[in-house]
Amino acid sequence: MTGTATLDRGTTTGGPAPERGVTRGAMLLTASAALVGVGNYGLSVFLVHALSASDYTVYSALSSVLLSVGTLAGATVPWVLAREVALDVAGSPRRRTSVRFCLRLSLGLALMCAVVACGAVVPYAGPGPLAGMAASCVAIWVNSVGAGYLQGCRRFAALGFLRLGEVAVRIAVTAAAVLAGWGAAGAISAFSVGAAVASALGLLALRPDLVGGPHVPSGGPCGSGLWRRALSVGGIQLLCCVLFTLDVVVAAAVRSGSGELAPYQALLVLARIPLFLSTALATVVFSQLVGISARDGAGQLRPVLRLHWIGSITVTVLVASCPDAVLALVLPPQYGTSAALLPPLALAGAASATTVLVSVVFQVWGPARRAVAPLAVACLLGGGLYAVAAVSPLRLAWCSAAVTGAVAAALLVRARRRVPGLGPLAGALGPLAAGALAAAALFALRPHPLPWAGAAVLVLCLGAIAARPVRRGPGPYRVLHLGFEDPRRPGAGGGSVRTHEVNRRLVSRGVEVTVVCAPWPGATATVLDGVHYVPLPAHPGPLARSRFASQLAYFAAIVVGLGRLVRRHAPDVIVEDFAAPFSSVCIPHLTRRPVVGLVQWLAAADKGREYHLPFHRVERLGLASHTTLVAVSADLGAELARRNPAARVEVVPNGVDPAAFTHRTTPRGDHLLYLGRLETSSKGLDLLLRAYARAAPRITADLHIAGDGPHADAARVLAEELGITARVHWLGRVTGPARFDLLATARLVCVPSRYETFGMVAAEALATGTPVLAFDIPCLRSLVTDHVGIRVPPEDIDAYAAALTALVTDPARCAALGVAGPGHVRHLDWDRVAEAQLAVYQRASGRGFEGAPAVVGHS
The missing domain is CATH 3.40.50.2000 (Glycogen Phosphorylase B;)
Structure with a gap:
């Protein structure tokens, strides 16, 4: 067998996950975020009419602070926990440690936020609103742990339901409290009730990894890593939250809760709908990007950024051009002069949304300082500028647009340097051009409410059509082969020859094949005859010099990192080669993807006698975990059927290279x-x-x-x-x-x-x-x-x-x-062997494959 090994350091470790998976999860949370935004805005309109201007100013200031607390809680602890949950198997000590760590962290941060939040609003809030705010802070932070667990498990539908349930309870309790005459205190207390209900549901979801199991001290390496990630993610998110609420907090403090800020605060919820949408997108894409390289992550970022640009620009154009007559339908007469605030507030909302989404790049791949520096500068300068601009709501709105726009642009530039392949302006050129045309038409129609409404509906429809996932033909069939042995390794046997001969023929038909193998001295990620070989662990150090140690390191890396491998390569089927000394490590129990066991070796008992270790027990469990097995001989197939009668066993023998018959x-x-x-x-x-x-x-x-x-x-x-x-x-x-x-x-x-x-x-x-x-x-x-x-x-x-x-x-x-x-x-014949093995893969995955005609591979 011959072939030229081509080293491809940047691309041999896999491709991005399918776009539709990212977009589908993003759409689920985007829909829930849209409903949450509609609910919040509806509640704001109700409170505008039900409360006095001074009460509404107090409520709006306090709710803005709670929104900041909720944003901080939703973007720190959940993301740290989501990363650990996504990378670790259910019930593992590391996952349990992460859950408990994040629960303790959330309680500590809840107390800190309660003190800071109450101190920020004490000049214009009475004892009732302060008590409601403190209770809300605790409930919001506890709720964030359950949300992070669901995010890490990629249960986006459940996460969306959790958020919708919280808002529904809050709206109901707020309406009841205000109608009962409890004023701003009752409205703020409703936050704690809604968050408490969501917290209870979230704790139920994470109960399997919270109750029982061994205790692992959080001060060890695992805990140190969690603290570092929490500080990195939390630092970026804290600065984002401060930046997005700084205008309201500073202006309210400067003007001592003056009712003149009520129009500004009332329109802020509407203008920040893009922020709610981008938060949903960031939640999904973060769990997709964890564990893959920045170069590979570009493929997953592009569709999410595309959805962000289309949604944010569409909403921004509609909000900025909204006619006075349309605003009069939802706002009381005393807010009639607020239409001039819409353009700058809409721009500030779009910039804030971009900041949230782009900051994910630095939270996943770092370094955090590239995001922290522009955010910190914007907060420092913004605080002073907002204090000066607070004399006029319009001036404050344009100041906010300038500050958030500058920081969004700075982060975009740095993100494009960190993630190659995002394209000009990270894919914003097309949506920006379309948005400019739509804005020109809508602003021209602004004096005419009915034509404007028709054009707005058309813009919404076009935006929805453009935001749909790009429909592609059937993607390549992907195989993740846990092949164990690299054919280039000294001493490699016939099993690695079979793996390569079959896989290179599958590649010739258009199948994407990645083989994960045990490390050895000099091993690198390599492309051999179109097959990607990836040593795991990638940097084993001195372990690579010992064959037995490298084998054990390989199995450990597979068990711990399978989730990351699946996200990186998005396989249609996973093939587990049974290999020494364990045979199988129960791969079907570690993933939901279809798994085929390829059995060329079944002698863990012999290895156990050689090393005086119970390898045969692991083999027995691994064999029982499989439902589809491929044996290379009839004798071996009969043995597999005897040991696991429930499995489908197919005999696909090895081939002989045509050159041997010459x-x-x-x-x-x-x-x-x-x-x-x-x-x-x-x-x-x-x-x-x-x-x-x-x-x-x-x-x-x-x-x-x-x-x-x-x-x-x-x-x-x-x-x-x-x-x-x-x-x-x-x-x-x-x-x-x-x-x-x-x-x-x-x-x-x-x-x-x-x-x-x-x-x-x-x-x-x-x-x-x-x-x-x-x-x-x-x-x-x-x-x-x-x-x-x-x-x-x-x-x-x-x-x-x-x-x-x-x-x-x-x-x-x-x-x-x-x-x-x-x-x-x-x-x-190897060609027949490859065809038969591909047929087994198709049956296991439930996905057909129609590729190029089989190509006879000659060595």
Whole structure:
């Protein structure tokens, strides 16, 4: 087998998840955010009419502060928890630790926010509103933990329902309190009731990872990481919240709660609808981006930014151009002069929405300082500018638009540098051009309410059409192959050959295949014949030098990082190669994606005896977890069916490269050949050396040994002890056409395996016309039959030595057995194997595939 390994450091680790998955989750939360925004605005309109101007000013100031608390709570603790929940399996100690950590953190922050919030509004709020505000702060923060858990589990429908339920309860309680005459105090207390109901529902959702399980101290490495992430995410979100509420808080303090700010505050909810929408988008895209690189994340950011631009620009244009007559339908007469505030407030709302969404880039990939610096400067300068501009609501609105617009532009520039591939202005050029045309038409129609309303409906419809996910043809069929062994690794066996031969043929048909393998010294993410190979863990350090340690590190990395791999590669099916020493690590229990178990090896019991560890118990659990299994031989398939009767077992044998059947004119020698991994526990190289030592005095044929592996040095030592060093020739690893030339020139190929899953070397030897001498073990009985080779009792060294002597001294018999070999294995075709295996994948995933015609792969 030959091929050129092409190193592709930036792209070999996978592609983005499907766009429709991101957009569907975003649309769910966007719809709930829209309903929440409508509900909030409806409540504001009701309170405008039901409260006096001074009471409404107090309520609006306090509700703005609570909105800031809610925004901070919803963007810090939930996002820290969502990351951990998304990366860890249910019930794991790390996930339980994260849940408990975030619950304690939320309670601490709730008390801090309650003190700060009450202190900020104490100059113009009485004891009743202050008590309601303190209770609301606690309930809001506790609710944020449940929201983060649902976000990490990607239960966006449940998360949307939780938010809608909170708003519905708050609206009902607020209306009842105001109608009962409780004024601003009753309206503010309603926040705590709604948040308390949502908190109870959220705690019920996370109960499985909150109650029971081992306690892991939060001060360890896990806790330190959580604190760092909490500080990073919380710092950015805190500055965002301060920036978005600074205008109202500063103006209310400067004007001592003057009723002149009521129109400004009443329109602020309407102007900030884009902020609610972008918060929903950010919630979804954050959980999608966690665990993937910034380069790969561009593919997931683009559709979300596109949806943001279309939604924000559409709402901004409609709000900014709203006629006075339309505003008069929902606002009392004393707010009739507020229409002039709409353009700057709408621009400020769009800029705030952009800031929220773009800041996700730095919360996921960092460094946080790139977002913290412009946000901090904007807060410092904005505080002073707002204090000066507070004398006029219109001046305050334009000042807010300038400050938030500047920080949004700065973050966009930095985000484009951090995430390559976002395009000019991060994809905003098209929506901005369309928005400018729509704004020109709507502003021209502003003096005419009815035509404006018709044009507004048209703009909304066009925006909805443009915001729909782009419909594409069927995407590529993706396979995530947990292949364990890299074929380039020294000592790699026939299992990795099968993996590569099948996968490169699938790639030729248009399938995207990523193979995750154990690390080894010098291993890098590589593309080989179109197949992406990714070592995991990527940076194992000294573990890579030990084969056994790297194997254990591989399994640990798979168990911990499978969720991240699935999000990065978005596979239609996951293939788990059963591999030493565990066989399987229960992959079907770790993901909801379809999983196919590819069994080339089933001897965990042997490895357990070798290392004195209960590997067979892990194998038993792993085998039971699978519902679809592929065996490489009929004997192995029968064993799998016996051990797991509930699974669908399909036998797909290995193939033989067409190059092996090519007629060769090189004369056949009289030497014996061993080709394969230099290993004793399964390959039986020690048995061959001992048998050859007993036969050597009676034959003239030397023994050639080709390959590499973990027991090469031990085999050389054994050959020296047996006194056959001069008769044994070590050829090293042989690949490509030279492999088949080597097989074709031998008198006899020795396969002394104690255990085999298929017998790749035996099949290739028969294809070249060379007979095989093997032990009579399962998986070789149907391959090495009496008319193409000889089998002797398992591990019987004397019988092996006698058969070896008989064949070497009878060239005519060797030739007769060799002639029958090619016809015996002619049916073992890699193209047919690849087609059969792809059919298994299709049945398991429930997705058909129509790609290019199969391409015969020649080495």
